[in-house]
Amino acid sequence: MKQAWDSIWINANLATLIADRPGYGLIESGALGVHEDRIIWVGPTADLPEPARQSSVPRRDCAGRLVTPGLVDCHTHLVYAGNRAQEFEMRLKGASYEQIARSGGGINSTVRATRQATADELYLESLPRVEQLMRNGVTTVEIKSGYGLDSETELKMLRVAQRLRQELALNVKATFLGAHALPPEYEGRADEYIDLVCHEMLPRVREAGLADAVDAFCENIAFTPQQVERVFDAASDLGFDIKCHAEQLSNLQGAVLAARYGAISVDHLEYLAEADVPLLARAGTAAVLLPGAFYFLRESKRPPVDALRRHQVPMAVATDSNPGSSPVLSLTLMLNMACTLFALTAEEALAGVTREAAGALGLGEQLGTLEPGKRADLVEWDVRDPAELSYFIGDNPCRTVMYGGRIR
Numbered sequence: 001m002k003q004a005w006d007s008i009w010i011n012a013n014l015a016t017l018i019a020d021r022p023g024y025g026l027i028e029s030g031a032l033g034v035h036e037d038r039i040i041w042v043g044p045t046a047d048l049p050e051p052a053r054q055s056s057v058p059r060r061d062c063a064g065r066l067v068t069p070g071l072v073d074c075h076t077h078l079v080y081a082g083n084r085a086q087e088f089e090m091r092l093k094g095a096s097y098e099q100i101a102r103s104g105g106g107i108n109s110t111v112r113a114t115r116q117a118t119a120d121e122l123y124l125e126s127l128p129r130v131e132q133l134m135r136n137g138v139t140t141v142e143i144k145s146g147y148g149l150d151s152e153t154e155l156k157m158l159r160v161a162q163r164l165r166q167e168l169a170l171n172v173k174a175t176f177l178g179a180h181a182l183p184p185e186y187e188g189r190a191d192e193y194i195d196l197v198c199h200e201m202l203p204r205v206r207e208a209g210l211a212d213a214v215d216a217f218c219e220n221i222a223f224t225p226q227q228v229e230r231v232f233d234a235a236s237d238l239g240f241d242i243k244c245h246a247e248q249l250s251n252l253q254g255a256v257l258a259a260r261y262g263a264i265s266v267d268h269l270e271y272l273a274e275a276d277v278p279l280l281a282r283a284g285t286a287a288v289l290l291p292g293a294f295y296f297l298r299e300s301k302r303p304p305v306d307a308l309r310r311h312q313v314p315m316a317v318a319t320d321s322n323p324g325s326s327p328v329l330s331l332t333l334m335l336n337m338a339c340t341l342f343a344l345t346a347e348e349a350l351a352g353v354t355r356e357a358a359g360a361l362g363l364g365e366q367l368g369t370l371e372p373g374k375r376a377d378l379v380e381w382d383v384r385d386p387a388e389l390s391y392f393i394g395d396n397p398c399r400t401v402m403y404g405g406r407i408r
């Protein structure tokens with residue numbers, strides 16, 4: 001059968017990130033063929049097959065520049081109203097993130113602003129943040145709800161995520177995070193709030209088809225493992241993927257709990273015990289590392305990266321973009337921070353925002369590497385060596401982005 005080629009990229013330094021190839025899976029002077037929204041061929045430019053050599057096939061000469069899979073930001077809270085610059089100032093004067101949260105600020109101050117915003121306002125506030133990530137090479141983004149904490153506002157947030165998916169070129173995965181914080185009207189009644197999450201919010205989110213995964217914040221300032229377990233029970237019954245904010249500020253063994261539910265990822269993990277790492281490996285659960293939150297909260301305890309590496313737990317890296325703990329709008333900056341703060345290698349960091357991030361969203365079969373059959377999400381960078389992406393701080397060498405076979 002004759003394969004149709006819609007476009008080809010040639011003379012690229014291709015970082016394929018294919019799992020069984022060493023390091024970045026580099027193909028120097030590589031070429032890549034695209035048909036519709038898929039990659040159909042990857043190899044050395046000199047080996048391009050005959051149909052691709054026809055001059056009628058549009059071609060981009062990358063002149064030795066680096067080409068990677070489109071970046072995947074697998075953990076964000078990008079849809080929210082207002083910001084928390086004032087809390088940042090309070091923290092600079094000595095207040096802690098926990099103190100601010102316990103005194104009615106923190107997540108709940110964003111909840112107030114997000115409840116007040118109309119869906120249009122919320123969309124218009126979120127759009128520039130998403131576009132900023134896109135300009136930096138992100139082709140897939142995960143967006144969590146969790147600043148509504150009532151049924152209507154949670155659904156409103158998820159509809160804004162849906163609208164971003166419909167109106168932008170990028171791939172948006174939505175996650176329901178109703179169990180993010182206790183809303184003020186449920187003060188002292190956390191179990192009743194969890195009832196609302198399980199019996200009303202989750203079924204409505206499922207019915208409306210507004211999210212694929214369910215996340216929960218297992219922490220002293222949020223929900224207990226017992227409460228999170230109830231959310232996971234209800235979510236599993238409805239067929240959602242499971243994710244968990246775990247071990248960010250203390251060790252409640254939320255990651256172990258989530259792994260028991262076959263979670264696709266557990267996220268943060270600064271306080272994860274080394275002894276618990278094999279459980280993640282066995283469950284096939286990815287560890288999502290969020291160096292932006294670690295940095296912005298000026299944490300000092302690092303996630304157990306050596307143990308994760310030793311036990312071959314897939315390590316993803318994400319922005320955790322949110323107004324309170326990580327107002328980060330650059331995933332390439334997170335490459336640098338993952339290396340400098342968490343001691344990932346540059347290879348691990350790049351795999352962490354491509355292949356492993358796709359896995360952390362349950363999309364490992366569809367994207368995250370440059371190989372035939374995967375979605376044609378590609379970034380051409382104004383650098384040659386993949387290590388440069390982790391090395392430069394505050395640069396944005398993103399040159400051309402292809403989203404599912406189309407250049408925007």
Ligand code: NIG
Nearest residue numbers: 107245293320322323324325
């Ligand atoms: O991932 N850890 C919980 N949630 C967010 C913080 C949200 C906020 O402070 O608004 C996080 O860090």
Ligand code: FE
Nearest residue numbers: 075077245320
């Ligand atoms: Fe988060």
